[in-house]
Amino acid sequence: MQINMTVNGNEVTSDIEPRVLLVHYIREVLGLTGTHWGCDTSNCGTCVVLMDGQPVKSCTVLAAMAAGHDIRTVEGLASGATLDPVQQGFMEEHGLQCGFCTPGMMLTARALLDKNPHPDTTEIRKAISGQICRCTGYATIVRSVQWAAAHPAGGDTDATVDEVIDGTDTAVEDIAAETQDAEVKS
Amino acid sequence: MQIPAPFDYVRATSVDNALELLSRHGAESRVIAGGHSLLPMMKLRLSRPEWLIDINDLYELDFILRDGDKLRVGALTRHTTLLESDEIAALFPIVRDAEAVIADPVVRNRGTIGGSLCQADPAEDLSTVCDVLGAEAVIRGPAGERILAMADFHRGPYETAVGQDELLCELRFPIRPRAGSAYEKVERRVGDWAVGAAGASVTLAADGTIADAAVGLTALGLAHTVAEAAGLLRGQQPREELFVEAGRLAAAACDPVADQRGPIDYKRHLADELTRRVLRQACARAARTQEG
Structure with a gap:
């Protein structure tokens, strides 16, 4: 056909x-x-x-x-030589390790940000909950999406999520959130 | 590589056209909507239709419409649409509870309410939701339209009353005053089949007593609702001891099987505990509606 x-x-x-x-x-x-x-x-x-x-x-x-x-x-995702902010975020925040899940993760992130330009970490985690990273690099994937949210026009690749998100230590928050999730599930 | 066996594909252009195609191609044809149940079965060759009739262009079946004391939901309405509908969440909070734990967000972009109900997987959540809400299924076929209560719609695992030449077109949910509902599921991880789940719908009388109630279980070996629980709850003032007793009745009524998701005792425990929780939540929500 x-x-x-x-x-x-x-x-x-x-x-x-x-x-x-x-x-x-x-x-x-x-x-x-x-x-x-x-x-x-x-x-x-x-x-x-x-x-x-x-x-x-x-x-x-x-x-x-x-x-x-x-x-x-x-x-x-990229337009010409200019990467999408999501792609830049994955570079800046080490959102990929082996790279196998990365295309799917980045497209879901793009759709999330198009709908909700300022998602919190829970919203990001929910959005990618149907996707698996077998390197288990979820914390950096979440940070990569946060980076993209903080840089809707891309560019300025020297800034890090930590600087952008009120200087808080998001990695520590992530671990706390995961522990809480585990407690709820059990 | 999992590839379906060969088939012919045709897109329906209207409900009438879909019915015509179903009549023409007969027993070897299957309707496909979201495809997230049928395609995996076709890949495993558990299903080998000769014709696939794609109804994804039938936008007339994708709607949420309030019509007097009924809420009408088109069969092609996607899970994501149901999850995000504030109108549904206000009238039937159980739908949002359930939709939030159906498959995963990406699958929910494709899957439909009609597809879920017609697939009739024993671990499928919306069957329980429709049961406890007293929904009606609107089915169209060559002889016209018929409307079935959910008890008549279900025919057991993977079977419904929808005939080979018929199409489920719509679900109708009765809107009742002072009503509340809730759903809770235990699953091993996002997107897995339920270990067990329970849903409840409650209507309060003006004096705060329970006028009507329904409790349903998912993946726990119980078709339809827990009749004993409804009988117990009716006419009573909502209170914890009542929920505990209803939980006990639900656990006794269910008939779970032991599998990799858990032994029978654990699943009965879930029937008990989840029934208590959803009744507690449904009654609290109904009471808030009353205050509002």
Whole structure:
């Protein structure tokens, strides 16, 4: 079947089998391998792309279902040589270790900030709760999103989250929040 | 790599068109909405439809509408929309309680209320929510429209009264004065199936006694609501001893199975404890409505 959609602002047209999943369409047909393919069961969230601005797990959307929609992948975050503030934040605050979860994390962060430009740490944690970082680098991912929120126009990459967020030690707060979460769950 | 078996795909352009497609392609066709239950089953080849009828373009089924003493919710309404609706949170706080713990935020962007109810997974939260709120399901088919109470809608795990050539179009929730509701789930981690959950809906009389109540359980082996608890609560002044007794009745009525999420004793304990909590919360919320 023939499908048309917009990917990172470009119109694309392809002839595909209806059973092709969006993640494979993006990676194999369009060659955009920045979108990672992970668990295949809509649990890990590394395959998250934006569909009409909303994060979706592209392993659980058919390419046919995305036809007619606007898709944004990690390749569409930067404009030219200018990184998106979220990408800058991940650099500044060491938001990635192995990098596998990073594309999905950054796209969810972009969608969160588009909807809520000043999220608190709880809101950031909730937004990425459907995504897994197997390096367990969540604290720095949260700080990276905070950095992006504090620098909506990007730039000034010398400032750190600690300086921006009232000079408080966010890492200590994170640990306190996690301990509290663990207590609530138990 | 998990890839579904081959199928043909067609997009419905209207409810009538969807019904026509269902009639034309018969028993080997399946409706797909959010797809977050059906696609994983197709990838595991547990489901092998020959035709997929995509209803995501049926925007006429994506609505939240107050209509007299009913709130009408379209079957294609996404979980995220339900979670974020202030109108729903004010009328039926149980919906926001439940939606906040359904899957994860990204999955909630796709999943729909109609899809969840039609999937009828025993660990699915909205079935319990609809049960205790006394919702009605509006189903359309070749013979026209029929409206079913939830007790008639459910047919057991993964089964509903929706026929092969029919489409669930809408849920209708009765709006009652002095009403409160609540839901609480225990899960091992975000997005996992429930270990157990409970939901309650309570309506108070003018004198503050309980006029009507319903308690439901999720993933604990109980279809429909806990009838014994409703009988106990009716006509009583809300108080802690009553909630404790209702919890005991819920634990006795349920029939959980032991699995990797816990042994039977633990799950019965959850039925008891969560029933107490949701009743306490539902009554408190109903009382606040009364004051307001």
